[in-house]
Amino acid sequence: MRPVGGGANVNVADQVTLSRIILTPVVVALWLAHAPKWHWIGLVVFIIAGMTDFVDGRLARHASKTTHFGAYMDPLADKILVLGSGLALIASNRLSVWIVLILLLREFAITGLRSILPAGTTMGASAVAKWKTTGQLFALGASAVLTGMVPIVFWVVALTLTIWSGIEYFYRYWPRA
Known part of the structure; x- marks a missing residue:
């Protein structure tokens, strides 16, 4: 582990996060390129970035080295990857604005819910929220390189999981607020 500003320790799992x-900016740059070959290369980088979400948690739990830094940065890294990639796809006319707005609204709603919870209350990722992230990653990847019904089907699943997980969090945590 190496000290980072403020004396925090960043372990291997945190470095993966x-x-x-x-x-993310590499993916964005490749997906904004005008040649389809760069979109496919961007997809490979995106898949690697997406896989880090699975790897970092696995490393932290396996080594019993979960950190406050990792607990905070892991979901933030997901949001940066998903929203950054979504904005690149909007800019290149491969994704509708309303899809990213739904993703943003859900994130703002959950952040708002977290802000009114009593001090010390943590909202761990639910199984549906983990599937939501996976669904969003598949939908973004499909939108980057495919056209037609395939990305649409992925987005129907991803948006359903996005809304479902948001409702689940409010159902689970609202009475505590």
């Missing part, structure tokens, strides 16, 4: 944030 940070790599997801670092890879």
Whole structure:
């Protein structure tokens, strides 16, 4: 572990999480390129970035090295990857604005819910929320390189999971607020 500003320790799992944030601008740049070959290369980088979400948690739990830093940065890294990639796809006319707005509204709603919970209350990721992230990653990847019904089907699933997980969090945590 290496000290980072403020004396925080960043372990291997945390470094994997940070790599997801670092890879996001690479994905965005490749998906904004005008040649389809760059979109496919961007998809490979995106898949690697997406896989870090699975790897970092697995590393942290396996080594019993979960950190406050990782607990905070992991969901933030997901949001940066998903929303950054979504904005790149909007800019390149491969994704509708309303889809990213739904993703943003859900994130703002959950952040708002977290802000009114009593101090010390943590909202762990539910199984549906984990599937939501996976669904969003598949839908974004499909939108980057495919046209037609395939991305649409992925987005129907991803948006259903996005809304479902948001409702689930409010159902689970609202009475505590």
